[in-house]
Amino acid sequence: MLRLEMPPLVVVTSREPYVDEHTKFGIRTVQKAGGVVSALDPLMQTLGGHWVAWGSGSADRDTLRDGVRWVPPDRPRYRLHRVFLAPEEVEGFYAEYSNQGLWPLCHLLIERAQFAERAWARYAAVNQRFARTAADRAPKDAWVFSHDYQLALFPSTLRALRPDVTIAHFWHIPWPPARVFQLVPQHRALLQGLLGADVLGFQTPADAEQFLATVAALTPAGVDFAQGQVQWQGRTVRVRAFPIAVDTAGIQALVQSPRVERLSLRLRRRLDRRGHQLVVAVERADYTKGCLRRLAAWDAFLTRYPGWRDRVTFLQVLVPSRTEVPEYRQLFARLMRQSRAFNRRWPRQGSPLLLTIPREVDRPRLMALFRAADVVVIHSLLDGMNLVAKEFVAAQVERRGVLLLSRSAGAAQELGGALPIHPLDPEGTADALATALNMDRAERARRMADMQRHLTENDLEGWIDAILATLYEVALNRVVKVASS
Numbered sequence: 337m338l339r340l341e342m343p344p345l346v347v348v349t350s351r352e353p354y355v356d357e358h359t360k361f362g363i364r365t366v367q368k369a370g371g372v373v374s375a376l377d378p379l380m381q382t383l384g385g386h387w388v389a390w391g392s393g394s395a396d397r398d399t400l401r402d403g404v405r406w407v408p409p410d411r412p413r414y415r416l417h418r419v420f421l422a423p424e425e426v427e428g429f430y431a432e433y434s435n436q437g438l439w440p441l442c443h444l445l446i447e448r449a450q451f452a453e454r455a456w457a458r459y460a461a462v463n464q465r466f467a468r469t470a471a472d473r474a475p476k477d478a479w480v481f482s483h484d485y486q487l488a489l490f491p492s493t494l495r496a497l498r499p500d501v502t503i504a505h506f507w508h509i510p511w512p513p514a515r516v517f518q519l520v521p522q523h524r525a526l527l528q529g530l531l532g533a534d535v536l537g538f539q540t541p542a543d544a545e546q547f548l549a550t551v552a553a554l555t556p557a558g559v560d561f562a563q564g565q566v567q568w569q570g571r572t573v574r575v576r577a578f579p580i581a582v583d584t585a586g587i588q589a590l591v592q593s594p595r596v597e598r599l600s601l602r603l604r605r606r607l608d609r610r611g612h613q614l615v616v617a618v619e620r621a622d623y624t625k626g627c628l629r630r631l632a633a634w635d636a637f638l639t640r641y642p643g644w645r646d647r648v649t650f651l652q653v654l655v656p657s658r659t660e661v662p663e664y665r666q667l668f669a670r671l672m673r674q675s676r677a678f679n680r681r682w683p684r685q686g687s688p689l690l691l692t693i694p695r696e697v698d699r700p701r702l703m704a705l706f707r708a709a710d711v712v713v714i715h716s717l718l719d720g721m722n723l724v725a726k727e728f729v730a731a732q733v734e735r736r737g738v739l740l741l742s743r744s745a746g747a748a749q750e751l752g753g754a755l756p757i758h759p760l761d762p763e764g765t766a767d768a769l770a771t772a773l774n775m776d777r778a779e780r781a782r783r784m785a786d787m788q789r790h791l792t793e794n795d796l797e798g799w800i801d802a803i804l805a806t807l808y809e810v811a812l813n814r815v816v817k818v819a820s821s
């Protein structure tokens with residue numbers, strides 16, 4: 337109902353949902369792996385509307401018609417507006433300030449974070465550009481839904497340009513304690529930028545509360561912890577937890593489609609012939625995901641439980657990520673080296689113990705893998721939510737699998753049927769893996785069913801509806817205010 341009556345929606349993210357690339361066979365459109373896009377593209381395909389994002393593909397300019405790219409290319413449903421950035425802007429805004437500054441700091445990796453003045457100037461300028469593009473393209477009274485740490489200045493900049501729009505901004509990553517956030521030299525400007533929104537969303541109640549505490553400690557704004565509200569420049573900013581979810585029904589339909597079912601059964605039959613259980617990890621190759629620690633834990637597992645050596649196959653999908661940042665390239669190279677060393681340490685006749693797919697796999701294959709897996713391991717050191725965990729649970733139609741889930745992923749607060757792991761404890765993780773592999777079918781099914789129920793009751797539609805309902809509350813309040821003034 338709300339969706340039928342709502343004003344046009346404008347989504348704003350740094351990364352675009354569809355990237356057009358020149359190849360020797362012509363222009364190819366690709367969709368990049370990443371939590372934000374995976375969550376929002378299905379929504380926009382249903383609702384229609386506008387999406388503003390950085391045009392990062394080599395053919396991105398060539399596929400515009402009247403300044404707009406209609407997507408998805410094969411079934412156009414919404415308009416993509418691209419913001420083009422010069423190489424030095426990409427460097428300062430994206431690689432440096434966002435991904436070498438805010439990303440590690442918010443994941444409490446203080447030692448890795450750096451904030452150079454020049455990078456800040458570029459971050460601020462690019463946020464301005466996003467706001468100007470959104471201001472130019474947003475229909476009157478639109479609802480704007482902007483995202484994440486790359487665009488912290490966006491809400492207040494857009495508000496100054498377009499007071500008619502209503503803005504929700506969602507923060508996908510953890511919010512750090514005030515004493516950590518104040519290490520950002522520009523922390524005040526960032527907080528003021530975010531407070532330009534009408535609604536600020538976080539992954540967990542703890543993140544929302546930590547944000548409120550940061551605002552109380554570092555700004556003169558009035559904070560109401562009980563109501564989850566900030567009074568700022570004569571406005572009320574609603575600060576809430578909206579744990580991001582997955583399209584549970586959509587995933588279940590996809591895994592039961594003939595192609596995915598065939599892929600999954602084929603893989604399963606191969607494993608069953610060998611008497612192997614399949615342990616899977618899928619992640620962007622990012623230090624916050626704990627990939628290196630995970631390898632160490634698998635090593636500890638084989639040392640402690642040598643009997644499993646011929647009864648298990650480890651499979652890791654490592655998606656190269658943020659390759660603009662030198663640290664990420666180094667991490668990827670290191671992961672590849674350590675994976676090879678792992679197989680040298682644990683040689684096996686027939687098939688290697690550890691299989692590595694060093695690239696993104698397409699979504700149908702990924703879902704087939706989730707359906708066939710016996711165990712999926714999420715080893716994050718700190719993670720806003722972790723969608724892989726939820727996708728795996730949704731894809732498990734046979735309910736054969738067990739989820740090993742880091743206590744410090746946001747998803748751990750919802751998925752009680754998972755076996756919790758402590759990502760800094762390799763032996764404890766090894767024991768949890770042994771427990772998972774030894775778990776009988778009935779208990780696996782019971783735990784999985786429990787988590788699936790949760791994901792059916794709390795799906796992607798519910799997530800967006802909760803945010804839209806809060807925007808609706810804001811819009812209604814505004815009307816009442818105007819009427820009574």
Ligand code: GDG
Nearest residue numbers: 369370371374508580696697698699719720721722723724
């Ligand atoms: C940020 C926060 C939060 C991964 N590999 C492949 C692939 N993926 C897809 C997954 C999933 C997404 O990428 C990854 O999402 P995550 O949530 O695990 O992680 P981040 O990218 O770090 O996302 C995170 C999220 O935002 C949403 O709020 O949960 O905490 O850090 O959808 O399926 N997709 C395909 N092939 C792959 O190889 N097709």
